[in-house]
Amino acid sequence: MDAKKTFLSWPVLRQFRSGDFLGRGPAVTSERTRTLEPRTKTADRVVQSVCPYCAVGCGQRVYVKDEKVVQIEGDPDSPISRGRLCPKGSASEQLVNSPIRQTHVLYRRPHGTSWERMDRDTAIDMIADRFVESRRRTWQDADEHGRPLRRTMGIASLGGATLDNEENYLIKKLFTAAGAIQIENQARI
Numbered sequence: 001m002d003a004k005k006t007f008l009s010w011p012v013l014r015q016f017r018s019g020d021f022l023g024r025g026p027a028v029t030s031e032r033t034r035t036l037e038p039r040t041k042t043a044d045r046v047v048q049s050v051c052p053y054c055a056v057g058c059g060q061r062v063y064v065k066d067e068k069v070v071q072i073e074g075d076p077d078s079p080i081s082r083g084r085l086c087p088k089g090s091a092s093e094q095l096v097n098s099p100i101r102q103t104h105v106l107y108r109r110p111h112g113t114s115w116e117r118m119d120r121d122t123a124i125d126m127i128a129d130r131f132v133e134s135r136r137r138t139w140q141d142a143d144e145h146g147r148p149l150r151r152t153m154g155i156a157s158l159g160g161a162t163l164d165n166e167e168n169y170l171i172k173k174l175f176t177a178a179g180a181i182q183i184e185n186q187a188r189i
């Protein structure tokens with residue numbers, strides 16, 4: 001018999017001795033389990049945040065150690081989610097620390113066969129230039145009977161469910177002001 005294991009550590013006796021009669025608590029935890037400490041306990045600080053995945057906007061507590069995110073849990077202070085996260089939100093730490101996470105803008109030029117890195121300002125300028133050029137090229141001022149249209153069918157917007165109300169409001173305002181009428185959101189589709 002293992003030196004540490006005695007007659008008193010026999011499971012049934014352990015259950016009675018610890019008061020854990022159903023064997024769902026301390027009577028069935030292993031030595032190793034008892035020595036483990038949750039990452040939430042050893043973190044240097046906790047930052048409140050919002051889950052980035054969907055428009056529900058569940059509150060999160062982000063646990064940081066040595067300036068690195070080590071765990072993300074539901075925030076009980078959130079009036080929206082009251083401490084809960086769905087399976088996707090619960091896995092947010094894997095999004096933050098994934099070794100395959102993209103942290104650079106990637107561009108594949110026409111007829112290109114591979115992606116190349118691009119700095120963010122260049123990418124934003126390219127998008128803005130193409131937006132303005134598409135609008136200019138596809139602008140419809142009136143139909144064939146002279147009735148005013150003042151629109152472009154060359155620009156469309158498809159938002160993701162992670163956009164919140166305020167972002168959707170601004171997107172709708174910008175695109176409508178530019179004359180686009182094809183404005184959709186993935187959550188509605």
Ligand code: SF4
Nearest residue numbers: 051053054058086089
């Ligand atoms: S993905 Fe899940 S946890 Fe995140 S905001 Fe949506 S419902 Fe909440």
